[in-house]
Amino acid sequence: AQSVAQPEDQVNVAEGNPLTVKCTYSVSGNPYLFWYVQYPNRGLQFLLKYITGDNLVKGSYGFEAEFNKSQTSFHLKKPSALVSDSALYFCAVRSGNTGKLIFGQGTTLQVKP
Amino acid sequence: NAGVTQTPKFRILKIGQSMTLQCTQDMNHNYMYWYRQDPGMGLKLIYYSVGAGITDKGEVPNGYNVSRSTTEDFPLRLELAAPSQTSVYFCASSYYERETQYFGPGTRLLVL
Numbered sequence: 001a002q003s004v005a006q007p008e009d010q011v012n013v014a015e016g017n018p019l020t021v022k023c024t025y026s027v028s029g030n031p032y033l034f035w036y037v038q039y040p041n042r043g044l045q046f047l048l049k050y051i052t053g054d055n056l057v058k059g060s061y062g063f064e065a066e067f068n069k070s071q072t073s074f075h076l077k078k079p080s081a082l083v084s085d086s087a088l089y090f091c092a093v094r095s096g097n098t099g100k101l102i103f104g105q106g107t108t109l110q111v112k113p
Numbered sequence: 114n115a116g117v118t119q120t121p122k123f124r125i126l127k128i129g130q131s132m133t134l135q136c137t138q139d140m141n142h143n144y145m146y147w148y149r150q151d152p153g154m155g156l157k158l159i160y161y162s163v164g165a166g167i168t169d170k171g172e173v174p175n176g177y178n179v180s181r182s183t184t185e186d187f188p189l190r191l192e193l194a195a196p197s198q199t200s201v202y203f204c205a206s207s208y209y210e211r212e213t214q215y216f217g218p219g220t221r222l223l224v225l
Contacts (some may be wrong), residue, residue, distance in 0.1 A: 099163075
């Protein structure tokens with residue numbers, strides 16, 4: 001069965017420090033991986049995706065993610081965190097040929113000034 | 114473009130009542146999806162549609178129904194509301210299955 005795991009419920013970082021939000025996946029076949037961000041009382045906003053090609057994917061708002069096939073991971077990263085990055089982050093993997101997404105449980109990122 | 118819109122934003126239902134959650138997209142997307150979000154559980158797929166007239170069940174379809182008579186609209190129907198359906202509901206759409214899904218702002222539903 002296809003699945004996504006986000007092992008950390010919450011990540012705390014200081015503003016200006018690098019951040020990493022972890023994601024591991026389990027799929028049959030080639031993975032199509034996504035990161036979304038959710039601000040309070042808002043819908044999900046797309047950050048970036050990996051379909052194929054370079055293992056380092058660049059996305060919106062300075063975020064990037066590194067695809068590692070051997071470790072089945074797709075960690076979200078940013079070199080310098082902003083207080084405004086504080087939000088709930090979801091990793092997701094596409095399941096099958098119908099576009100269905102399997103989501104991780106989400107990781108709350110707290111960036112403190 | 115307005116993108117994906119959902120109405121209402123918030124609703125309180127009594128047990129046994131019914132309601133329809135509306136979802137409309139103006140991006141001419143073929144694929145549409147309904148998810149529910151529960152705290153600490155991520156999002157779970159309820160139903161999806163690959164085009165007008167075609168719908169199929171997701172992970173958690175029980176207690177819900179959908180229809181897709183037009184490309185733009187994908188309403189979600191709750192027939193007999195139960196407390197377990199208290200959740201935040203998100204509609205999403207994409208052009209094709211490999212494309213990025215774009216989400217609406219959500220409907221918060223409370224069943225008492």
